[in-house]
Amino acid sequence: MRTQTYPTETITGEPVQPIELDHSAQNFIDQVEDLSHSHLSRCWHCLTCSGGCPFSEDMDYMPNAIIRMIQFGLKEKALSCSTIWLCVGCNTCSMECPNGVDVAAIMDGLRQMAIQEKIPAAEPGILSFHNAVIDSIARYGRTHKLEIMMRYKLASKDLFSDIDLGFRMMSRRKLDLMPSKVRDRESIRNIFKQNQTDR
Template sequence: MKADRQFPSKELIKSNHLNLDFVSEIEKISGVNINKCYHCKTCAGGCHFYQTTDYPPNSVIRLAQLGLRNEALECSTIWLCVGCHTCSIQCPMGIDMAGFMDGLRQIAIREEVVIAEPDILNFHRDVLHTIKRHGRTHKLEVMLRYKARKWDWFSDLAVGLKMFSKGKLHLMPSKIKAIGEIRKIFAPRPDGVIYE
């Protein structure tokens, strides 16, 4: 948890850079209408990651409703949300919080804002890289790519060796036959989004 986290904030919201189309932009990309949220904070109460994110889920919705675009796109919550749907089943308005977070992540990537949790984005890209190559994830390759990028070979070495010795990390990837069909999915996109 960030030490300076404080609700409500002592600072006033500066209104000169509000983006009032942000709510509809999010709805367009994710199909989620966040204007239904009336901030009962049930989602925050149920969130398993509340202690570790910089904003509880409904506060990210609030940032977006207020048009505080950068604050929403650069917060850590959007990356730490794993999409467990615990908040969605508790939400009295049936808001698809995981879908909303997907939308914000996708906008954050497209606009190349500062990513609050770059390791998590890198992990996602490493997973997609192995799917592109083999059609399936290859956990050993994901881990090696991830660790090589961070130049961190030792933090999970014991766990990795234990998994390997139990046959849980395969040396060779499980591959699909029609890999051409997968490559087609990963073909460069007109909007320039880089998958991996």
């Protein structure tokens, strides 16, 4: 009888680490399925999502690798990667998936889980931009692009990159000085209050 042997190294030469599965793996899968309304067992890793993703070359893991991580219950790894932050929700993967897995919704779910569990964002600048946009909506009910840019720049301590672009945009009147506002801001405040954000 032949004994089965397993490789001890990955194709990139790293030692193979065994993945130990326990009941918490299923909990994680359930959580993600619940948040994304998508069935992970439908994924057969054809890599259509990864091949079609315009940003996969800049991600630390391919989109389908994230799905594999979830299937194996590798929660920490999935929540601390850059992929979930670099995904912009363009829905290309979700549209192209032959099995109807909503990959973009899964990325939304993972990102939200990472925030709730206070796992440091692999792309802090992107989170800080999202927060600047949401702050603007909380304040005016609409987005005020100039202020979003200024606040984002202050938060990321990067005041000078793109300054020439800022002037070009101002000269073409692309950036309004004053925000466009919702009149009934009380209703916007209520929305934020109800959704338990401390803004």
